[in-house]
Amino acid sequence: MISGIDHLVILAADLEAAVAGYEELGFRVTAGGEHADGLTRNALVPFADGTYLELISFVDPADTRDNVWGWRPFLEKGGGLVDHCAASDNLAGDARRLERAGLEVDGPDEGGRRLPDGTEIRWRSARVRQEGRVLPFLIEDSTPRSLRVPGGTATEHPNGARGISRLLLAVRDATNARASLAALADAETPAATLRLGRHGLTLVAPGDGTGDARRRLEALGPGPLAIELGATSDRNLPPDLAQGARITLRRAQAKGPSHKT
DSSP, X not given: OEEEXXXXXXXXXXXXXXXXXXXXXXOOOEEEEEETTSSEEEEEEEOTTSOEXXXXXXXXXXXXXXXXXXXXXXXXXXXXXXXXXXXXXXXXXXXXXXXXXXXXXXXXXXXXXXOTTSOEEEEEEEEEOOSTTSSOEEEEESSOHHHHSOOGGGGOOTTOOXXXXXXXXXXXXXXXXXXXXXXXXXXXXXXXXXXXXXXXXEEEOTXXXXXXXXXXXXXXXXXXXXXXXXXXXXXXXXXXXTTTXXXXXXXXXXOOOOOOO
């Protein structure tokens, strides 16, 4: 079963610069480590709700090899918010379900990362073949998730961010994208804003009133457009410090009293 967003991927040319920028924005950043393929390394911004932002860079900028996700070409276009991942507690079953829905799935494949203290963590992942990143890739932990995703004080951010509440996705064809996302969430009726666990996924097409989706589509193709984080205050974060990612902090609205009669 797919429980919701696991993490969002923010690609940077310089990981140390990305970490410094996110710390300046008021996030607490935790060192991640190097991935098993030896091509990438990361740092994490974990949240109290169990999700996180993954700041990632290629180990050797001069190495032309790419990883299985195909992220290296995005560096030439500035990097930024390039991908998203959903959590599964039955990856093989979810992959079969998506294939029965008519989607082509690569995987599950083995993956992993070495933490700075030398601890090896492992997971399995699967990817739906499609243009762009409208559907997230899927992940299931093989080692305890607490090793991959830090908790405790690592989730306490000076800017008050508490977790991912909504992800906006730029799409060319909203009808087809809704149908694919409905299949992912195992929902009977496609909707404009789909719930994936406790997270909202909102589709934004070029004709929806702003030029943001059009610019994303022209630069990077379909995929993640903007992040909304639940927080203790409202604030739009400057994209230059966020490696180009559009991030909004949004205070949770208090529920008013009931007026039943």
